[in-house]
Amino acid sequence: MTALAMREAMAAGTLTADAAVRAALERIAEREPVIHAWQHLDAEGALAAARALDACGLPGLLGGVPLGVKDIIATADLPTRYGSPIYEGFRPAADAHCVTAARAAGAVVIGKTVTTEFAYFTPGPTANPCNPAHTPGGSSSGSAAAVADGMVPIAFGTQTAGSLIRPASFCGVFAIKPSFGSLSLEGVKAFSPSLDTLGWFARSADDLELMRCAMEHTAFAPLESPGPRALRLGVCRTHEWRVADAGGIAAFEEALKKAGTAGIQLRDIAIPAAMAGMVEAQRIVMACEAAQSLAPEWRDHRERLSATLVALLETGRACGEHAYRRALDQAATARRQLPALMHDVDALLVPAAPGEAPVGLGATGDPVFNRLWTLLGVPCVNVPGLRGPQGLPIGMQLIGHVSQERELLAVASSFHRALTAD
8 A cells, every 4th residue: 555545544444553554564574584675673663653643543644654764864762773883783862853753743663774884885685676686776775675565655765876766766666855955864874965865765656745745744735747748848868878778778768658648748958068077076075075974984993884985985085175166066057057957847857777776786776867966956756667678667767846846746646657558
């Protein structure tokens, strides 16, 4: 069930929070030995919370909905490991702001989902539910897999490069990266403060909107999705198109064909040449800021960091102030150019990932198609519905106007219907 369907069933008296949580725990017990989505489960605490909600009438937008929390997000009642042995057994003093908001809205935290090391590239044990021989993507590996496998209807993730959109594409679920700075990151382990963004995974666009309303303390109303003929999408293959593999290219062309058949207005949009260096600018900003954010771990526990993370931090420590400021200036210039690029479209349609999830669990795939949009701070949504040559999901990424998340989610809902039409 989607989160919205759960809420409707609870309102109708045909489902209780206790039953919803028990169903989630049963699914986890069945599938966790294969998927490894969870760093820490709290069955007893979740059931107690569910019973308390049932007793007081399921208050809040998320009343009784099971929720997964990425393990770089602080929880006072559960360990927070940040994907690193350095923090084994660490217990924060307080919940992160987003966890407090979710609990206040009635969500039931089932547990902490697996993250890569400090939300960078070194993966945990999580496998892709669509084919456990393949990566689920990262860094929000466990959250994407838990939602895709039906363990929970919604789970928190974060994105600094491509950690929401890429795993959502690989696992075949919806995800949103809201506009940069629109939600508090208090209690979320910092990696690159100019890029880090809170988001979440779900199995419908309406569920993404339900969680957005809970986070922003606003009333929820189902999305009013425009008819396909009213949609205007800018088709943007980006300067990184050459990195797309054959399956990714075929899926993108299939998406265009389905959109055209549905009557969606499509317009080719080329990113200006001046923005060609944005992917490298994102790498510079991320490396420089990660070196600052993880300075205590570097100083005290360098031998316990992965070689991949050590290499990034060494790059960041060697990066001069001039290169860092130049990358930030490039990003600021590109942000000023973007509204003109998008002035007569509802959203941009761009690749979400190079193709299907790569085989193996030793890496999480390439975020090349996400770095630009994270750097620019715009809202992004992964829309599932297509499959690649190996039968694995390939998502399509929609880029919206800053601070227009609801409008973007309405577009995503309509676009999803076009992608999944017979």
